Amino acid sequence: MQTLDIIIFTVILTAVSLACAQSTLLNLSDKADEVPMVNKIIGMLGLCSGGFALFFSRIFMGEVESMTLMLLVLAIVFVSWLTGKIKTARDPQPEKLPIPDTAISSLEPNPELAWCGRCKAHTLPGEVTVNNTNEYGRTYMSYQRTVCGHCNANMLWNIPSHIRQSTNWTLGCSGVIGLITIAGLIAYGFYKIENGLLIGVLAGLLLIPVLAFLVWVLYLRLQWCRWLRRQPREST
Numbered sequence: 001m002q003t004l005d006i007i008i009f010t011v012i013l014t015a016v017s018l019a020c021a022q023s024t025l026l027n028l029s030d031k032a033d034e035v036p037m038v039n040k041i042i043g044m045l046g047l048c049s050g051g052f053a054l055f056f057s058r059i060f061m062g063e064v065e066s067m068t069l070m071l072l073v074l075a076i077v078f079v080s081w082l083t084g085k086i087k088t089a090r091d092p093q094p095e096k097l098p099i100p101d102t103a104i105s106s107l108e109p110n111p112e113l114a115w116c117g118r119c120k121a122h123t124l125p126g127e128v129t130v131n132n133t134n135e136y137g138r139t140y141m142s143y144q145r146t147v148c149g150h151c152n153a154n155m156l157w158n159i160p161s162h163i164r165q166s167t168n169w170t171l172g173c174s175g176v177i178g179l180i181t182i183a184g185l186i187a188y189g190f191y192k193i194e195n196g197l198l199i200g201v202l203a204g205l206l207l208i209p210v211l212a213f214l215v216w217v218l219y220l221r222l223q224w225c226r227w228l229r230r231q232p233r234e235s236t
Contacts, residue, residue: 105123
């Protein structure tokens with residue numbers, strides 16, 4: 001496989017994977033004006049990358065390489081579609097009800113308090129018991145999961161100040177890993193250093209989950225910032 005093929009594989013699969021991941025895992029609005037710009041950009045890049053793989057990859061790659069890329073893209077899209085169907089079937093969206101005052105921890109924005117992205121409020125946390133059962137219906141493991149006390153949405157990462165720190169750290173990590181990937185591919189492409197190809201491929205594979213996590217925390221961060229801008233300002 002040539003250096004150009006490796007670069008095309010890395011870029012196309014990363015863009016398609018991120019677009020499919022955000023479509024499946026994030027509760028993005030159906031209205032375009034309510035979708036954060038970063039998610040629009042990721043979706044457009046994924047769409048363009050998928051179109052390139054399906055219709056134009058043969059121009060720049062060999063027959064076997066282009067066919068492999070097309071099959072991988074279709075596999076990612078199918079897995080994303082199937083995951084979305086399973087998620088929809090298992091987690092039906094509850095009806096939105098007015099949030100009682102007893103479920104709210106603070107009416108004023110506070111980045112140190114838990115904030116629910118579904119309720120758009122500082123709600124008190126709750127807990128639910130999750131039971132994992134085997135094929136015979138017997139429970140083999142139980143654990144407590146933190147949820148929103150009002151709508152029971154997952155609250156795995158829900159404190160705005162923590163989300164901001166995670167976003168900054170993940171941005172730094174993705175930048176370093178991206179530079180390592182580029183440096184490894186350049187070392188192999190221009191200086192024929194075999195270890196450069198290995199380092200570039202491994203760093204590129206590591207970059208995919210890091211970028212997926214970055215998309216997640218950016219989405220959570222943008223949700224909080226958008227709600228924060230809608231809150232009335234205190235007069236001086």
